[in-house]
Amino acid sequence: MEKRYKLVIYAPLTHADDIRDALGKFGAGKIGNYSNCTFSVRGVGRFKPEEGAEPHIGEVGTLEAVEEERIETVCEGRVLKDVLDAIRQAHPYEEPAMDVYPIEIV
Numbered sequence: 001m002e003k004r005y006k007l008v009i010y011a012p013l014t015h016a017d018d019i020r021d022a023l024g025k026f027g028a029g030k031i032g033n034y035s036n037c038t039f040s041v042r043g044v045g046r047f048k049p050e051e052g053a054e055p056h057i058g059e060v061g062t063l064e065a066v067e068e069e070r071i072e073t074v075c076e077g078r079v080l081k082d083v084l085d086a087i088r089q090a091h092p093y094e095e096p097a098m099d100v101y102p103i104e105i106v
Contacts, residue, residue, distance in 0.1 A: 001105055003077035008070060009087055010045055010097040012057065016069040022086040023071075027079035038073045045097070056092040074103065 007028060011019050023029055024036035031037045045068040049055040058064030075083050080100070088096060 004103040004105070005075045005077065005080055006101040006103055007073050007075050007083070007087075008099040008101075009072075009091070010068050010070055011091060012045075012066055012068050012093075013042070015090065015092050016040065016071060018090045019071060019087060022090040023073055023075075023083060026083045026086040028075040028083045029073040030076065031074060038071055040069045040071050042067065042069055044068065054094055056094065 007023075009019060020036070020038050020040075023038065029035060029037040044065050046063065046065050047058070048063045049058055049060045051060060053060055055064070057066055084098075084100075087098060
């Protein structure tokens, strides 16, 4: 059985749909006979751009709070690299916050 991963991406509300579209287009979110499967929760992301950063939102040296969505999905190993590249293309942040977890098949 092919290795599967759980992806978690944090994105500003303005770009959440674009990221979900990119996930589905490149093969993430496939569960059985369903595609484009995601789950989202809204929250507040906080960050302070440091010297040398080029922030999409906020200013260097200033703490920022942004309403964001936590987007969760699954991904097969064979498309993982393409999916991660698609996220980086669709995401407005210089450093997208995302996690990749291996899924154990039991």
